[in-house]
Amino acid sequence: MRRFTDENGWLYAVNRSNTKAVPFRCKPNQLFVRKEYYTEVDSDGSKNSRMELRLSQLESEISPILAKFMAAAEANKLPDLSRHQKSLWDKFFLLQYRRVPDLRDDDSWKNALEEYAQITSRLKKEFPHRVEEIEAFESDEEKIRMVNNAYVNMLDLPPGEPEKVLNRRGIILLRSARNKKFVIGSRPVIQMNMKNGRTLHDSYSEMWLPIASNLAIGVGTMWEKEKILDLENHSGMRYLNEAIARNSTSFASASLKLTQSIAMRC
Template sequence: MAQPKRHHHIAQGIQRRFTDAEGLLHAFDKRRPERGVFATTPLNLFVEKDLYTIRRKDGSRNTDLEHWYSELEGAVTPLLDHIIESCLAGQEPGLPADAKQLWDTFFYHQQKRAPDVFVRLGLEEQFYKDLPGRMEDYEREHGPLTDEDRLHMADPAVLSRMLIRSLERKIRNTLDGQGLAPSTRFPASARGLRTEICTVRWESSTP
């Protein structure tokens, strides 16, 4: 299985719903204001290298999370089509239970996977503040970190991925405490739903 390196935190399939006639999006990067507004494809927006990659000690890359997000995005695409078509027709989507669970799972993960969420919620600052204490806790439980381990953990890319995992746990724990967290796996019937959505449009729940 190919290991993707460019990970989109807003799926290209969603971005394509806002492109112009030439398939381009018009964007502005606050980090590079001198560039002004520019046109590019969804391939180049809302993307970071190895954002969801876990680097193993042997140097190999684990991209299971990115593959999972890609599978989830593919399963939800026809569901998005149905929701949009229903709205344009002035109708409620009228989603059955499995489709609603699929949508809830997609929406839940979409809200927490973007790097900007860390800054907006103040989690990035808190993460770096807590990091030394967490490293001490780790050493008490597992033994001293090696020089190689410390060098690895000083890598900004590694810290970024640790921050993502920390955010995922924090949000899940909060929602679990409120009884709101959806399943971390989308329904087993999602593939069947994908076919169903493509071939049979659900009737609106309104007359």
């Protein structure tokens, strides 16, 4: 977040859930923050912060790689990540896509609660002698607790097909157009060019994660390990920034003028 601030350390943000969408100024530690968001809660109310600690550790491990991306882009050289660094980056990239509150939108919650109801209904049929025990898990409070815990545990799934595909695809360092800035959204990883059933298996599909006002990291092709690209025109910047803003409940940038302009379009 600090890589998106102005020269005085400020961000200019917009909450799109507010109908007026008026930009406000804030510090990086005041935006996209939810206390104990990745904490599991047991039925007795005790809390398990293992995922909070694991994410904190991963962020510490990824920091040198982010610095490496920044230095490579500035020097116009490829970052030359090791296999371990690439694997670590792929893991972080997917987590940035999966972990954000915006992923728990209304449709996602509705689907999760419907599936939860199906599970409890099936359990009561299979274990009729434990109906009273199962019904204790059907209160609104228990449903929310269990679904929240499920979201947290989802972040700890073993590597699957997405990780395998990212491992086969390279990395693109996308430098901003001259004197232009990327925005950062509450849903920071944006999918593009994925219509008509296109997936990450298709090298023409795109996913981008801005890591600074002047640099975004994307999923590369199957035949190139690493590549640096420059956005030559402002329309490309605008297209990507608007896509990030449209898919995020809130977004921010280092420029009040840019934030206002994007807000008016989205």
